[in-house]
Amino acid sequence: MRIKTNDKYASIMLKNRYENVKNEITLTAILNSVYAQKISNETIQTKVNHQIHSIETAINRINPKFGEKSKNYEKIKEQILDILNEFETNLKQFCEVFDKEIQETILQKVEFESQLFMAVLRKELLEPNEKKQPKQKEKNKPKQNVKNTVETLEKEVRKITQKINELNEQKVKKIFDAMETENKAISTQIRKPRTIKKITKFFANRFNTYHVIVKSVLEPIEHRIDEFKVNELEKVDFQNQEFDLKEMEKEIREREKNVFESEENRKICESLGIL
Amino acid sequence: MKLGTIVYENEIYNLDYMNASEIKQIINIAETNKIKNINEGKQTINKPY
Numbered sequence: 021m022r023i024k025t026n027d028k029y030a031s032i033m034l035k036n037r038y039e040n041v042k043n044e045i046t047l048t049a050i051l052n053s054v055y056a057q058k059i060s061n062e063t064i065q066t067k068v069n070h071q072i073h074s075i076e077t078a079i080n081r082i083n084p085k086f087g088e089k090s091k092n093y094e095k096i097k098e099q100i101l102d103i104l105n106e107f108e109t110n111l112k113q114f115c116e117v118f119d120k121e122i123q124e125t126i127l128q129k130v131e132f133e134s135q136l137f138m139a140v141l142r143k144e145l146l147e148p149n150e151k152k153q154p155k156q157k158e159k160n161k162p163k164q165n166v167k168n169t170v171e172t173l174e175k176e177v178r179k180i181t182q183k184i185n186e187l188n189e190q191k192v193k194k195i196f197d198a199m200e201t202e203n204k205a206i207s208t209q210i211r212k213p214r215t216i217k218k219i220t221k222f223f224a225n226r227f228n229t230y231h232v233i234v235k236s237v238l239e240p241i242e243h244r245i246d247e248f249k250v251n252e253l254e255k256v257d258f259q260n261q262e263f264d265l266k267e268m269e270k271e272i273r274e275r276e277k278n279v280f281e282s283e284e285n286r287k288i289c290e291s292l293g294i295l
Numbered sequence: 296m297k298l299g300t301i302v303y304e305n306e307i308y309n310l311d312y313m314n315a316s317e318i319k320q321i322i323n324i325a326e327t328n329k330i331k332n333i334n335e336g337k338q339t340i341n342k343p344y
Contacts, residue, residue, distance in 0.1 A: 037332050037333075037335060040328075040332045041329060041332045041333060044325050044328060044329040044332065045329065047303060047325055048322060048325045048326055048329065050301070051301075051318055051321055051322045051325065052322060054298055054310055054318055055315055055318045055319060055322065058313075058314065058315040058318060059315045062314075062315055133329075136333070137333055140333060265298050265299065
């Protein structure tokens with residue numbers, strides 16, 4: 021196989037292009053996987069912060085003077101921290117499924133992009149051989165096949181990039197809708213004890229604030245968390261695995277290798293002096 | 296999770312301290328450069344010398 025241009029200069033330029041494209045394919049794949057993880061962490065953090073603010077406002081409505089020095093403060097603090105930890109772990113487990121799907125699509129994108137680059141090289145290198153044999157009737161068929169592969173691969177790469185963006189958007193919506201109250205506003209149903217005639221209003225708010233907070237604020241949140249576990253998390257297979265960037269990078273490089281060093285593509289690369 | 300650092304276009308990016316929006320900017324730059332390199336690869340093959 022020969023190249024049309026000056027061989028030495030073209031081979032040097034193509035080698036540089038090959039290395040740049042290879043590095044950029046790996047880099048974009050790594051960054052897309054990191055981007056997915058960052059979005060999931062940020063949305064979970066905002067949702068947990070919203071929950072904290074709602075608890076604070078509810079407690080303030082029950083008793084605005086409830087603070088560090090008041091009775092049963094540490095009990096309520098421990099309960100709130102336990103609830104928030106469960107809340108966060110549920111959301112992380114829920115995210116894991118979406119993130120796995122996004123990672124698989126990223127690996128597919130790596131394969132298609134590397135196949136596309138090899139298809140471009142193959143297309144340009146097959147044309148001079150066809151010109152030397154013009155009498156063959158099957159002149160047009162390999163051209164069409166090569167053209168179709170380049171165009172189809174470009175379309176598929178675009179589809180996959182759109183799919184990745186859509187999966188990220190769906191994930192964000194589902195995180196914000198998880199464990200949410202039907203009424204978006206803060207509930208105003210605060211169960212207070214009946215005011216006793218002899219006790220003034222000054223003391224009324226200070227009686228049984230602990231029980232009022234538990235019944236009106238904490239128990240509904242626990243109820244929503246338990247419902248979410250039963251309804252949503254049992255349908256989903258999660259493994260509680262943290263994201264490891266090095267393993268993702270290894271898989272990306274393996275997929276690239278499988279394409280660039282396959283039997284068909286190895287000959288092209290060796291003829292150009294790339295491998 | 297520790298993400299580490301990345302070097303691109305003579306600049307170091309620490310992924311642990313970056314937002315999602317900042318990472319998206321780098322992704323857009325890298326993808327445009329990737330398309331450029333593929334198209335310039337076509338031109339080097341077709342250029343007459």
